[in-house]
Amino acid sequence: MPEHEHDHEHDPDDHSELGEMDVRVRALETLLTEKGYVDPAALDELIETYQTRVGPRNGAQVVAKAWTDPGFRQWLRDDATAAIASLGFEGRQGEHMVAVEQTDDTHHVVVCTLCSCYPWPVLGLPPTWYKSAPYRSRVVRDPRGVLAEFGTELADDTEVRVWDSTAEVRYLVIPQRPGGTDGWSEEQLADLVTRDSMIGVTRALEPGAAEVAS
Amino acid sequence: MTGYRSHADIGGTTGHGPIERESATIVFHHEWEARALALTLAAGAPGGWNLDQSRSARETLSDYADLTYYEIWTAALENLLVEHGVVSRTELDEGHAHSPGDPARRVLTADRVAEALRRGGSTIREPPGPARFAVGDRVRTRSGHVDHHTRLPGYVAGCVGTVERVHGAHVFPDSNAQGLGEDPQWLYTVVFDADDLWDDARSGQRVSVDAWEPYLQTADAP
Numbered sequence: 561m562p563e564h565e566h567d568h569e570h571d572p573d574d575h576s577e578l579g580e581m582d583v584r585v586r587a588l589e590t591l592l593t594e595k596g597y598v599d600p601a602a603l604d605e606l607i608e609t610y611q612t613r614v615g616p617r618n619g620a621q622v623v624a625k626a627w628t629d630p631g632f633r634q635w636l637r638d639d640a641t642a643a644i645a646s647l648g649f650e651g652r653q654g655e656h657m658v659a660v661e662q663t664d665d666t667h668h669v670v671v672c673t674l675c676s677c678y679p680w681p682v683l684g685l686p687p688t689w690y691k692s693a694p695y696r697s698r699v700v701r702d703p704r705g706v707l708a709e710f711g712t713e714l715a716d717d718t719e720v721r722v723w724d725s726t727a728e729v730r731y732l733v734i735p736q737r738p739g740g741t742d743g744w745s746e747e748q749l750a751d752l753v754t755r756d757s758m759i760g761v762t763r764a765l766e767p768g769a770a771e772v773a774s
Numbered sequence: 775m776t777g778y779r780s781h782a783d784i785g786g787t788t789g790h791g792p793i794e795r796e797s798a799t800i801v802f803h804h805e806w807e808a809r810a811l812a813l814t815l816a817a818g819a820p821g822g823w824n825l826d827q828s829r830s831a832r833e834t835l836s837d838y839a840d841l842t843y844y845e846i847w848t849a850a851l852e853n854l855l856v857e858h859g860v861v862s863r864t865e866l867d868e869g870h871a872h873s874p875g876d877p878a879r880r881v882l883t884a885d886r887v888a889e890a891l892r893r894g895g896s897t898i899r900e901p902p903g904p905a906r907f908a909v910g911d912r913v914r915t916r917s918g919h920v921d922h923h924t925r926l927p928g929y930v931a932g933c934v935g936t937v938e939r940v941h942g943a944h945v946f947p948d949s950n951a952q953g954l955g956e957d958p959q960w961l962y963t964v965v966f967d968a969d970d971l972w973d974d975a976r977s978g979q980r981v982s983v984d985a986w987e988p989y990l991q992t993a994d995a996p
Contacts, residue, residue, distance in 0.1 A: 585806040585848055587869030589813055591861055595875035597820035601884035603812035609891065611801050611808070651894035656941065673785030673927050675829055676843070685801055685811070691843045693790035700929060700981050701786045701972055709793055720979045724785065726925045727961055727984035728897040729941055755798050 615684035618649045619732060620753035622682055623764075624746040626659070627737040637661075640732065644682060654681035654730055660723065661734045662760070667718050668733050669707065669760035671699045672725040679730035683755055690759065700724060710761040733760040740767045778921045781838035782829075786929035786972065807844040814851050820879035821858050825895065826951035828854065830923035899958035901943035905987070906960065911937045912993035913964060915985060923951035926989045930981075933970055934993045938982065939963035946986055960987040 592598035622644055626633045635643035640657040644650065657679060660668040672678065673696045678686040689695050699706045703720045707713075714720065723731045735757040741749060752769075756762040784790070802808040818828075831850035832838070838846060855861045860879070865872050882890060907913060917932030925947045941961040949957035965982040968975035 581810075581845065581848070582804070582806045585809050585813070588848070588852065588866070589809055591865055591869050591871055592813065592817065592820075592855075594871035595820075595861065595865075596877075597860065597875050597879060597881055598813065598816050599881060599883045602816050602882050602887050603809060605884045605887040606812040606815050606891075607808045609887070610811070615801075616798070651892040652890075653894070655894045655896045656898065656944075658939075671785075673929070674780075674782050674925060675832070687796065687798065687800070688803075688843065689793050689795055692794070693784055693839070694793045697784045697787045697790050698793070701968075701975075703979055704976060706793065710795070717978070721965075722979070722981040724927060724981060724983045726927060727941070727947075727986070728944060729961070729963070729984050 610680075610685050614681060616682070616753075616755035616758065617750070618647075618684075619679070619682035619755070619758045620750040621647055621746070622649070622659075622732065623734055623753045623758065624749040626661075626734050627749055628746055633734075636734070644732070649681040651681055653677070654679045656729045657682075657732060658729055659732050659734050660721075660760075662736045662763075664715075664736075665719060666721050667707070667712075667714055667760065668721045668723060668731075669699060669703055670723045670725060670731045670733060671696060673697070673700055674724075674726055677725035677728075677730065679732050682732055683758060687755070707761060710756065712762050733758050735760075735764040738764050738766050778834070778923070780833040780923070781835065782833035783928045785927045810844045810848045810851070814847050816882045817851060817855065817860070819882040820875070821854055821860050822879070823854055823858055824950050826923060826945075826947040827953065829947070830951040831857075833923070897945040899943050899945060899956060901960060902958055905940055907937045907940070907962060907987070907990065907992075909937055909940060913937055913962075913990040914993045915964070916989045916991075920948070922948060924948050924989075926985060927983060929971060930964075930966060930983055930985075933966055935964040935966035935970070935982075937962045938965045941984065944986070946988070948986075948988070961985070962987070962990070964990070 589598065593600055626636055632643060636659040640659040644657050662668060676686055676691040678690065700722050703722050704714060725731060738752055752765040754762060754765060757764045831854050832846050835846060835849055852866055856863050856866060912934060914934045915926060915930050915932060939962065943958040944961040946957040946959040949955055962985055963982050964985045965980050968979035968981060971981060
């Protein structure tokens, strides 16, 4: 199944609103193109980039490498921006990266309460729930409740640490490597690393769950 | 100037309903959302505004809370284009150009997209001087309203936390959003015990924000 399959609206009640925005954005594109300020082919290229080339499979490669290569893991701790760039993932909305590692003692989860800051080069564009008021408002106040809604139950003595991305530093969560994966290749391991586990709202998949999830 | 109001500072507020998850394969819900994203990314070149002016344009939309994400982006983009003289309100309303564009304005062409995204826009700058705080310092955040864009969330305003990381000096949004220059300032990760933020906090929870030096004073200051 394609990584970023285009989804169309199925709710017929949304039709009038859909049409209005469609017309409005089309008019804006026409105007800017007529002025010579926008190259429509550049728009196509931008969309193609984030629909098919840049997404959470990038971050999964980073995590899988961290799980198998102690030197790379240390590099992530010391200079995550450079370590991640060494795999080819860099640039817009990932200029200043910090990697935070899940442990038995501390569970990390990332949010941007003020807007939608998110590490694009490794995770692609953020999901709607990440950008929406319910998650942004609640996760800083009741992180355990939010995590439970994502099916993530934590031990009572595990500390929860919420990172609110209020500046241009972008946070990538490194989930814990699941048991039963000794000897797995980086490629196999990457299939266990979901987008949500790199935001911190879930754990990585257990062996055997990857096929179901993909 | 008085009356600046951000509608985006919602951390810790209640009554926003349930979190609605959806398939991880969904990037855009409608074709227009993809075009709105791309137009916003591309229009920064001719527009010349900065990231903080973009954020300010979004968070001050009076109907922010009623709009979807890309409706917010579209409305803010339209306003920025008019405010920065890129298009006229009449042109915007009619969806057609009345006069040719200014050839001095930059345009992002398709062949330069990949390089522009790869380069990004670092906000690290030369420090204005030595850092005032070090890891482990106890600091209190600024309290009270400021009459411009800022990146200190209301839920940590006036609270005491601990400096955990020092990120170097970064472009200062409060200045940059007002078009007053980048005014680089030291940036810190400051971590708070949830007990110091919320009356109803469960124990064993900590929250951090990234805060520029002007947002902070030593915790024991009067």
